Amino acid sequence: MAPKDNLTAVLYGINDMRLEQRPIPVPKPNQVLLKMEVVGICGSDVHYLVSGRIGPFVVKKPMVIGHEASGTIVEVGKDVKDLKPGDRVAIEPGITCRTCYDCKSGNYHLCRDMVFCATPPVDGNLARYYVHDADFCHKLPDNMDLEEGALMEPLAVGVHACKRAGVRVGSIVLVLGAGPIGLVSMLTAKAMGASKVIITDLVDHRLNKARELGADFTVRIEKNMTENDIIKKVKSLLGEDPTVTLECTGAEQSVRVALQVTKSGGVVILVGLGKFEMTVPLAGALVREVNIRGVFRYNNDYPIAIELVKTGKVNVKPLITHHFTIEETKKAFETAKTGQGNPIKILIHANPEWKP
Known part of the structure; x- marks a missing residue:
């Protein structure tokens, strides 16, 4: 039976975070459908919650939050060749046009048509299910877990810097x-x-x-x-x-x-x-x-970040200080806002099968 539960964390405005059911998306030919596993809370997520904006990016309509994420593929579009159901991936959250000068010259992170998760008005990925372009999903090696996969986003920033x-x-x-x-x-x-x-x-x-x-x-x-x-x-x-x-x-x-x-x-x-x-x-x-x-985000840095963890040259596990279920999203963001419990990296587990 096809899954129906797509509990999703949606930011409606300043200090107005809600959990709601949304339809499970259908992947396009170049996309994959992901069962979301782990989503980290970034400082930018908290800033949108507290202030409703970051510079020119303003939350004007309900927006799904979250962009530091990993997931398991459950379905692939007809044009996807390099990934298959069951693959565990780190999700690079920015999708580019692939055809402009910056993309073709290797600086795709500077693409003017960048669509980036949880940057208004684009929805993020803190949900049970989410679709993403396959070429921005990076397969995780067997010796890396999904928590490490979610931390590839901030680690890619460090690599790029x-x-x-x-x-x-x-x-x-x-x-x-x-x-x-x-x-x-x-x-x-x-x-x-x-x-x-x-x-x-x-x-x-x-x-x-x-x-x-x-x-x-x-x-x-x-x-x-x-x-x-x-x-x-x-x-x-x-x-x-x-x-x-x-x-x-x-x-x-x-x-x-x-x-x-x-x-x-x-x-x-x-x-x-x-x-x-x-x-x-x-x-x-x-x-x-x-x-x-x-420095602006990252550019071809996910593979390096994954290799650093895979080979043991970097250990990101000690950064993780707090775990929450998606049902506890409001509590997770309150912890991030207040700093109670001395958080470093807070992870939200979207999969209902996860056990602490």
Whole structure:
């Protein structure tokens, strides 16, 4: 008998999350139907819930939430050749046009016609069943589970940031911010050969997690610290200037620190998305030829992320701190909002067969 239960988490507006039944979608010829397994809560999901918007993206109509996900294929469209029912996949949440200049030149993440899960007005994938284009579903190896599969989305961000930074053997890396993206960036930098990684944050439990995951040094940012205080502390612990700085907070003070602390000729990667306009010490960075680069999601980075976990070079499991069923979605988001229980990565299990 065909399944009928497609319980779905839908954001109607600010602090208005509802669970409702929706029809089970039918895959197009190039798509697969997925029984959703694990969906992680991202900071952007919480931002949409709390504020109803991120920059120009505004929730104007009910939107299914969720984009960090894994699932099991239950049906494939007639044109799908490389996947079959029963395959477990990590779902890359952005679908591109595939024909524009950016797509054809290898920068598909910059496609102007990008359709991205849970970015208004596009629905996300926190549901029992969901359809997705097959070529953006990445098969998981046998030694990876579906929880790890859902974490390939944030890990791909870290991979893309470190690739953009040119992290290699001997790199001295500063990571500003020890949230989930800062932590996966740190893990990736270590896997790519960085000899020293130092990471900062305001919150002790995040820094404790960073040390558990292999950070060489941590810096607790106090509210009364100036940017000069932070710079001195970082250089004192490292004994030298970082050659690469990964700014993962989006906070203006943190961006200012990044531009000043990085070694002359080094690289600053702006991963965190903060205010549209900031006041930063740009001239000082330019005369020292500090390379300043932005990051937007990822580009051909899922296969690398999967390989890093498959081969044991990166372990994302310690990032997982909380588990909820899809019926507990509101509770899961409340935990993410309040920070109660010191969450790092919160996972929601969409499959009713899941047992804690």
